Amino acid sequence: MTExxxxxxxxxxxxxxxxxxxxxxxxxxxIAEDENSFFIVADMPGVSxxxxxxxxxxxxxxxxxxxxxxxxxxxxxxxxEKRNGNYIRKFRLSDLxxxxxxxxxxxxxxxxxxxxxxxxxxxxxxxxx
Amino acid sequence: MALIKWNPSRELLRVERDLNRxxxxxxxxxGMGKTTDENYELASWAPLADxxxxxxxxxxxxxxxxxxxxxxxVSYSNGVLSVSGERKEEKESKDANYxxxxxxxGKYYRSFTLPEGIxxxxxxxxxxxxxxxxxxxxxxxxxxKQIDIKxx
Numbered sequence: 001m002t003e004x005x006x007x008x009x010x011x012x013x014x015x016x017x018x019x020x021x022x023x024x025x026x027x028x029x030x031i032a033e034d035e036n037s038f039f040i041v042a043d044m045p046g047v048s049x050x051x052x053x054x055x056x057x058x059x060x061x062x063x064x065x066x067x068x069x070x071x072x073x074x075x076x077x078x079x080x081e082k083r084n085g086n087y088i089r090k091f092r093l094s095d096l097x098x099x100x101x102x103x104x105x106x107x108x109x110x111x112x113x114x115x116x117x118x119x120x121x122x123x124x125x126x127x128x129x
Numbered sequence: 130m131a132l133i134k135w136n137p138s139r140e141l142l143r144v145e146r147d148l149n150r151x152x153x154x155x156x157x158x159x160g161m162g163k164t165t166d167e168n169y170e171l172a173s174w175a176p177l178a179d180x181x182x183x184x185x186x187x188x189x190x191x192x193x194x195x196x197x198x199x200x201x202x203v204s205y206s207n208g209v210l211s212v213s214g215e216r217k218e219e220k221e222s223k224d225a226n227y228x229x230x231x232x233x234x235g236k237y238y239r240s241f242t243l244p245e246g247i248x249x250x251x252x253x254x255x256x257x258x259x260x261x262x263x264x265x266x267x268x269x270x271x272x273x274k275q276i277d278i279k280x281x
Contacts, residue, residue: 028232032225039225043232045192045259068258075181075188082177082192109259110195 015053015064016088023085027065027111035123038097038115044087045109052106054113056099061091063111096121136233138175146170168202168213172238176212176261180241184272187265189241194259195232201261203254210252211240212261246271 027042040063044052047065055062065087093099097115104113146169176191191212193201200214215236246268253264 029229030227030232031229032227034225041195041232043192043194043259045194048258075183077179077181078187079178079180082179082190108195108197109192 014055015051015066016055016062019064019066019086019088024088025083025085026089027063027087029089036117038094038117040091040111040113040115042087042089042111042113043109044106044111047087047106047109047111049106052111054102054104056093056102059093059095059099061093061102061113063087063089063091063113065111136174139173139233142172142175168211168236168238169240171236172213173235174216174233174237175239176237178239178241185267187243187247187267189263189265191239191261191263192259193237193256193261196259198256201256203252203261203263205243205249205252208243209240210243210263210265211238212263213238 027044029043030039030041032039032041040061042063044063044065046067048068051066051068053064055064067086093115096117098118101116102113103116104111106112176193178192179188179190181188181190189210193212193214193216196214196216200216202213204211204213213236216234218234243265248266248268251266253266255262255264
Protein backbone atom coordinates (compact mmCIF):
# COMPACT_ATOMS: atom_id res chain seq x y z
CA MET A 1 0.00 0.00 0.00
CA THR A 2 1.62 3.18 -1.12
CA GLU A 3 -1.24 5.46 -1.90
CA UNK A 4 -2.17 7.72 0.94
CA UNK A 5 -5.73 8.78 0.78
CA UNK A 6 -7.28 11.54 2.77
CA UNK A 7 -4.18 13.56 3.43
CA UNK A 8 -6.25 16.35 4.82
CA UNK A 9 -7.54 14.27 7.70
CA UNK A 10 -4.09 14.28 9.26
CA UNK A 11 -4.20 18.01 9.77
CA UNK A 12 -7.83 18.07 10.73
CA UNK A 13 -8.40 18.85 14.34
CA UNK A 14 -10.53 16.51 16.33
CA UNK A 15 -14.15 17.47 16.63
CA UNK A 16 -13.88 17.43 20.39
CA UNK A 17 -11.34 20.25 20.38
CA UNK A 18 -13.66 22.28 18.24
CA UNK A 19 -16.71 21.96 20.43
CA UNK A 20 -15.25 21.50 23.87
CA UNK A 21 -16.16 25.01 25.01
CA UNK A 22 -19.66 24.97 23.58
CA UNK A 23 -22.75 23.80 25.45
CA UNK A 24 -23.43 20.10 25.09
CA UNK A 25 -26.14 17.59 25.90
CA UNK A 26 -26.10 13.88 26.55
CA UNK A 27 -27.79 11.84 23.82
CA UNK A 28 -30.29 9.22 24.97
CA UNK A 29 -29.17 5.66 24.23
CA UNK A 30 -30.26 2.07 24.21
CA ILE A 31 -27.70 -0.53 25.17
CA ALA A 32 -28.29 -4.16 24.33
CA GLU A 33 -26.41 -7.42 24.04
CA ASP A 34 -26.90 -10.61 22.10
CA GLU A 35 -24.80 -13.71 21.58
CA ASN A 36 -22.25 -12.05 19.32
CA SER A 37 -22.22 -8.35 20.04
CA PHE A 38 -23.17 -5.41 22.14
CA PHE A 39 -25.20 -2.59 20.61
CA ILE A 40 -25.34 1.08 21.43
CA VAL A 41 -28.03 3.10 19.69
CA ALA A 42 -28.00 6.84 20.29
CA ASP A 43 -30.43 9.56 19.24
CA MET A 44 -28.54 12.46 17.73
CA PRO A 45 -31.01 14.45 15.66
CA GLY A 46 -29.50 17.30 13.68
CA VAL A 47 -26.08 15.68 13.25
CA SER A 48 -24.84 14.93 9.74
CA UNK A 49 -22.29 12.28 8.74
CA UNK A 50 -19.47 14.83 8.48
CA UNK A 51 -19.98 16.08 12.00
CA UNK A 52 -19.78 12.89 13.96
CA UNK A 53 -16.77 11.32 15.62
CA UNK A 54 -16.15 8.19 17.63
CA UNK A 55 -13.07 8.07 19.79
CA UNK A 56 -11.62 5.04 21.46
CA UNK A 57 -9.04 5.66 24.11
CA UNK A 58 -8.06 3.39 27.00
CA UNK A 59 -11.21 1.32 26.53
CA UNK A 60 -13.32 4.43 26.74
CA UNK A 61 -15.58 5.10 23.79
CA UNK A 62 -16.62 8.72 23.29
CA UNK A 63 -19.30 9.71 20.85
CA UNK A 64 -19.22 13.30 19.69
CA UNK A 65 -21.74 14.90 17.39
CA UNK A 66 -21.81 18.49 16.25
CA UNK A 67 -25.22 19.93 15.48
CA UNK A 68 -25.44 21.86 12.22
CA UNK A 69 -25.82 25.52 12.99
CA UNK A 70 -29.33 26.83 12.59
CA UNK A 71 -30.41 29.16 9.86
CA UNK A 72 -32.89 30.88 12.15
CA UNK A 73 -30.70 33.00 14.37
CA UNK A 74 -32.77 36.04 13.52
CA UNK A 75 -36.01 34.33 14.54
CA UNK A 76 -37.98 35.04 17.67
CA UNK A 77 -38.60 32.12 19.96
CA UNK A 78 -42.20 31.03 20.61
CA UNK A 79 -41.80 27.55 22.06
CA UNK A 80 -38.65 25.86 23.30
CA GLU A 81 -38.66 22.20 24.29
CA LYS A 82 -35.52 20.85 22.71
CA ARG A 83 -32.19 21.21 24.39
CA ASN A 84 -29.44 23.09 22.67
CA GLY A 85 -25.90 22.04 22.07
CA ASN A 86 -23.75 19.32 20.66
CA TYR A 87 -23.77 15.72 21.75
CA ILE A 88 -21.12 14.10 23.93
CA ARG A 89 -21.35 10.82 25.81
CA LYS A 90 -18.73 8.40 27.10
CA PHE A 91 -18.89 4.68 27.63
CA ARG A 92 -16.42 2.38 29.34
CA LEU A 93 -16.09 -0.75 27.25
CA SER A 94 -16.05 -4.20 28.73
CA ASP A 95 -13.03 -6.46 28.24
CA LEU A 96 -15.24 -8.80 26.25
CA UNK A 97 -15.30 -6.45 23.29
CA UNK A 98 -13.07 -6.87 20.28
CA UNK A 99 -12.09 -3.23 19.95
CA UNK A 100 -10.65 -3.49 16.46
CA UNK A 101 -13.96 -4.65 14.96
CA UNK A 102 -16.27 -1.89 16.16
CA UNK A 103 -18.65 -0.67 13.48
CA UNK A 104 -20.93 2.34 13.42
CA UNK A 105 -23.50 3.88 11.16
CA UNK A 106 -25.54 7.06 11.22
CA UNK A 107 -29.00 7.12 9.69
CA UNK A 108 -31.60 9.84 10.09
CA UNK A 109 -29.92 11.21 13.19
CA UNK A 110 -29.68 7.79 14.82
CA UNK A 111 -26.25 6.40 15.56
CA UNK A 112 -25.89 2.62 15.78
CA UNK A 113 -22.66 1.16 17.11
CA UNK A 114 -22.02 -2.56 16.90
CA UNK A 115 -19.39 -3.83 19.31
CA UNK A 116 -18.52 -7.46 18.53
CA UNK A 117 -17.44 -9.76 21.32
CA UNK A 118 -14.09 -11.49 21.26
CA UNK A 119 -14.16 -14.89 19.59
CA UNK A 120 -12.83 -16.57 22.71
CA UNK A 121 -15.86 -15.74 24.82
CA UNK A 122 -18.59 -16.49 22.29
CA UNK A 123 -20.70 -19.53 23.13
CA UNK A 124 -19.80 -22.59 21.10
CA UNK A 125 -20.40 -26.27 21.20
CA UNK A 126 -17.50 -28.56 21.94
CA UNK A 127 -17.13 -31.65 19.82
CA UNK A 128 -16.78 -34.88 21.70
CA UNK A 129 -14.19 -37.09 20.19
CA MET B 130 -40.15 -8.44 25.11
CA ALA B 131 -38.11 -5.31 25.22
CA LEU B 132 -38.26 -2.99 28.18
CA ILE B 133 -39.62 0.43 27.42
CA LYS B 134 -38.58 3.42 29.42
CA TRP B 135 -41.33 5.06 31.40
CA ASN B 136 -42.09 8.31 29.72
CA PRO B 137 -44.07 10.86 31.74
CA SER B 138 -45.42 12.49 28.61
CA ARG B 139 -47.05 9.22 27.65
CA GLU B 140 -48.99 9.22 30.93
CA LEU B 141 -50.12 12.77 30.24
CA LEU B 142 -51.27 11.76 26.78
CA ARG B 143 -53.30 8.99 28.34
CA VAL B 144 -54.93 11.28 30.89
CA GLU B 145 -55.78 13.73 28.12
CA ARG B 146 -57.32 11.01 26.00
CA ASP B 147 -59.29 9.56 28.91
CA LEU B 148 -60.75 12.96 29.71
CA ASN B 149 -61.62 13.55 26.07
CA ARG B 150 -63.38 10.22 25.95
CA UNK B 151 -65.22 10.95 29.20
CA UNK B 152 -66.69 14.20 27.90
CA UNK B 153 -67.28 13.03 24.35
CA UNK B 154 -70.96 12.04 24.77
CA UNK B 155 -71.65 15.42 26.35
CA UNK B 156 -69.95 17.32 23.56
CA UNK B 157 -71.62 15.19 20.91
CA UNK B 158 -75.03 16.01 22.39
CA UNK B 159 -74.48 19.70 21.88
CA GLY B 160 -72.81 19.33 18.52
CA MET B 161 -69.39 20.26 19.83
CA GLY B 162 -67.81 16.88 19.38
CA LYS B 163 -64.48 16.76 17.66
CA THR B 164 -63.74 13.91 15.33
CA THR B 165 -60.83 12.17 16.97
CA ASP B 166 -57.81 11.46 14.86
CA GLU B 167 -56.87 7.81 14.77
CA ASN B 168 -53.20 8.70 14.90
CA TYR B 169 -53.80 10.64 18.08
CA GLU B 170 -55.68 7.76 19.69
CA LEU B 171 -52.89 5.29 19.05
CA ALA B 172 -49.84 7.42 19.73
CA SER B 173 -47.47 6.38 22.48
CA TRP B 174 -45.03 9.29 22.42
CA ALA B 175 -44.75 12.84 21.20
CA PRO B 176 -41.62 14.39 19.66
CA LEU B 177 -40.18 17.56 21.21
CA ALA B 178 -40.64 20.77 19.29
CA ASP B 179 -39.18 24.24 18.94
CA UNK B 180 -41.22 27.00 17.33
CA UNK B 181 -39.70 30.25 16.10
CA UNK B 182 -40.94 33.11 13.95
CA UNK B 183 -39.73 36.10 12.02
CA UNK B 184 -41.55 38.64 9.89
CA UNK B 185 -42.03 36.23 7.02
CA UNK B 186 -42.60 32.81 8.49
CA UNK B 187 -43.07 30.44 11.40
CA UNK B 188 -40.72 27.49 11.75
CA UNK B 189 -41.74 24.35 13.63
CA UNK B 190 -38.82 22.04 14.34
CA UNK B 191 -39.29 18.53 15.67
CA UNK B 192 -36.76 15.89 16.64
CA UNK B 193 -37.74 12.55 15.14
CA UNK B 194 -34.48 10.61 14.96
CA UNK B 195 -34.24 7.10 13.59
CA UNK B 196 -37.33 7.42 11.45
CA UNK B 197 -37.38 7.09 7.68
CA UNK B 198 -38.67 9.95 5.60
CA UNK B 199 -41.59 7.82 4.48
CA UNK B 200 -42.65 7.24 8.10
CA UNK B 201 -43.18 10.94 8.72
CA UNK B 202 -46.60 12.29 7.86
CA VAL B 203 -47.33 16.00 8.00
CA SER B 204 -50.88 17.16 7.42
CA TYR B 205 -52.92 20.30 7.78
CA SER B 206 -56.67 20.60 8.14
CA ASN B 207 -59.03 23.07 9.80
CA GLY B 208 -56.22 25.18 11.18
CA VAL B 209 -54.46 22.24 12.82
CA LEU B 210 -51.05 21.08 11.71
CA SER B 211 -50.34 17.50 12.71
CA VAL B 212 -47.27 15.31 12.52
CA SER B 213 -47.58 11.58 12.94
CA GLY B 214 -45.82 8.34 12.13
CA GLU B 215 -44.12 5.43 13.70
CA ARG B 216 -40.67 4.73 14.98
CA LYS B 217 -39.81 1.07 14.63
CA GLU B 218 -37.41 -0.86 16.74
CA GLU B 219 -34.23 -1.58 14.83
CA LYS B 220 -33.67 -5.09 13.56
CA GLU B 221 -30.23 -5.97 14.87
CA SER B 222 -31.35 -5.97 18.47
CA LYS B 223 -34.62 -7.87 18.13
CA ASP B 224 -33.57 -10.80 20.27
CA ALA B 225 -31.01 -8.96 22.32
CA ASN B 226 -31.19 -8.28 26.04
CA TYR B 227 -31.43 -4.67 27.05
CA UNK B 228 -29.26 -2.96 29.64
CA UNK B 229 -30.61 0.49 29.03
CA UNK B 230 -33.61 1.80 27.15
CA UNK B 231 -33.85 5.56 27.16
CA UNK B 232 -35.46 6.03 23.77
CA UNK B 233 -39.13 5.94 22.84
CA UNK B 234 -40.64 3.63 20.25
CA GLY B 235 -43.96 3.19 18.58
CA LYS B 236 -46.44 5.56 17.04
CA TYR B 237 -46.02 9.25 17.67
CA TYR B 238 -48.33 12.19 17.25
CA ARG B 239 -48.07 15.91 17.74
CA SER B 240 -50.40 18.66 16.64
CA PHE B 241 -50.35 22.45 16.67
CA THR B 242 -53.18 24.90 16.22
CA LEU B 243 -51.88 27.49 13.80
CA PRO B 244 -52.72 31.18 14.08
CA GLU B 245 -54.65 33.22 11.53
CA GLY B 246 -52.86 34.96 8.71
CA ILE B 247 -50.79 32.19 7.21
CA UNK B 248 -50.47 30.89 3.67
CA UNK B 249 -52.02 27.46 4.16
CA UNK B 250 -51.20 26.22 0.70
CA UNK B 251 -47.54 27.20 0.99
CA UNK B 252 -46.68 25.11 4.06
CA UNK B 253 -43.47 23.26 3.40
CA UNK B 254 -41.64 20.53 5.28
CA UNK B 255 -38.09 19.21 5.17
CA UNK B 256 -36.74 16.13 6.89
CA UNK B 257 -32.99 15.94 7.39
CA UNK B 258 -30.77 14.05 9.82
CA UNK B 259 -33.71 13.15 12.01
CA UNK B 260 -35.07 16.66 12.37
CA UNK B 261 -38.28 17.80 10.73
CA UNK B 262 -38.56 21.48 9.87
CA UNK B 263 -41.94 22.81 8.84
CA UNK B 264 -42.00 26.24 7.23
CA UNK B 265 -45.26 28.14 7.53
CA UNK B 266 -45.17 31.40 5.54
CA UNK B 267 -47.13 34.35 6.85
CA UNK B 268 -49.75 35.99 4.65
CA UNK B 269 -48.93 39.43 3.27
CA UNK B 270 -51.56 41.23 5.35
CA UNK B 271 -50.26 39.85 8.63
CA UNK B 272 -46.67 40.93 8.04
CA UNK B 273 -45.66 44.05 9.91
CA LYS B 274 -45.63 47.09 7.69
CA GLN B 275 -43.55 50.18 7.80
CA ILE B 276 -45.73 53.27 7.52
CA ASP B 277 -44.07 56.44 6.47
CA ILE B 278 -45.41 59.55 8.08
CA LYS B 279 -44.94 62.71 6.18
CA UNK B 280 -44.27 65.70 8.29
CA UNK B 281 -45.31 68.91 6.64
